[in-house]
Amino acid sequence: MSPDSFYGNVPRHLVAVDCIIFGFEDGKLKLLIIKRKVDPMEGAWSLVGGFVQEGESTDNAAIRVLRQTTGIQDIYMDQLQSYGDTDRDTGARVISIAYYALIRISEHDRLLANAHGAHWLSLHQIPELIFDHNKMLSDALTRLRDQAHFHPIGFELLPEKFTLPQLRNLYEEIYQRPLDKRNFRKKILAMDILEKLEEKDKSSSKKGAHLYRFDRLKYDALTQHGLVFEI
Incomplete structure (x- = not known):
């Protein structure tokens, strides 16, 4: 039986997904945005998004949009919220x-992103976006900060191997404020969730800085014994 048999007189609305895609590069937290290719507001800056297709869940629609734009299959993502103001889209x-x-950022397909007119911009470079996309960005930053404070999601933005200064710099970008160098180092090492490697990063000094790797298995085990992640 057709759904119209049950809901024939109910108004129909379009459903879309919009993705606030964060990356970390050159010491800056960045956002992936595109130049819109269709009206209304063709040529304006926009978040990456698209309409939900028939037989497709909103989660799968977001995964599809992310894959089509970045070329990455396995991406950390989380649903933020719905936006349904009646006049939010002029079309x-x-x-x-x-x-x-x-x-x-190092793992995404730059050629594919360029084909979609996508650009990575640091937070202070973000222009006015279409519709309510600036509101979405603001809400996503608030959620990111809340989650990063109590969950190790920040490591999703770093390369597999990183230095402690790089890690601190990332959290300074997430929180948009400086963090005390000694306190940060003491707190993160005390959790015992990082593997110290023999390798060093000598890009910024001859002495170099030790590289570390986040130990997910150890973190999961420690949380079972009461570890509370907090930065």
Whole structure:
């Protein structure tokens, strides 16, 4: 039996997904945005998004949009919230489900992103975005900061091997404020969730800085014994 048999007189609305995609590069937290290719507001800056297709869940729609734009299959993402103001989209009545995603910029397909007109911009470079996309970005940053404070999601933005200064710099970018160098080092090492490597990063000094790796298995085991992650 057709759904119209049950809901024939109910208004129909379009459903979209919009993805707030964060990356970390050159010491800056960045956002992936595109130049919109269709009207309304063709040529304006926009988050990456698209409409939910028939037979597709909103989660799968977001995964598809992320894959098509970045070329990455396995991306950390989380649903943010829905945006349904009646006048939020000037083209039609569109309800959008927003997701925020964290990716390693070094792993994404730059040629594919360029084909979609996508650009990585640091937070202070973000222009006015279409519709309510600036609101989505603001909400996503608030969620990211809340989650990064109590969960190790920040490591999703770093390369597999990183230095403690790079890690501190990342959290300074997430929180948009400086962090005390000694306190940060003491706190993160006290959790015993990092593997210290023999390798060093000598890009900024002859002495170099030790490289570390996040030990996910150890973190998971320690949380079972009461470890509380907090930065």
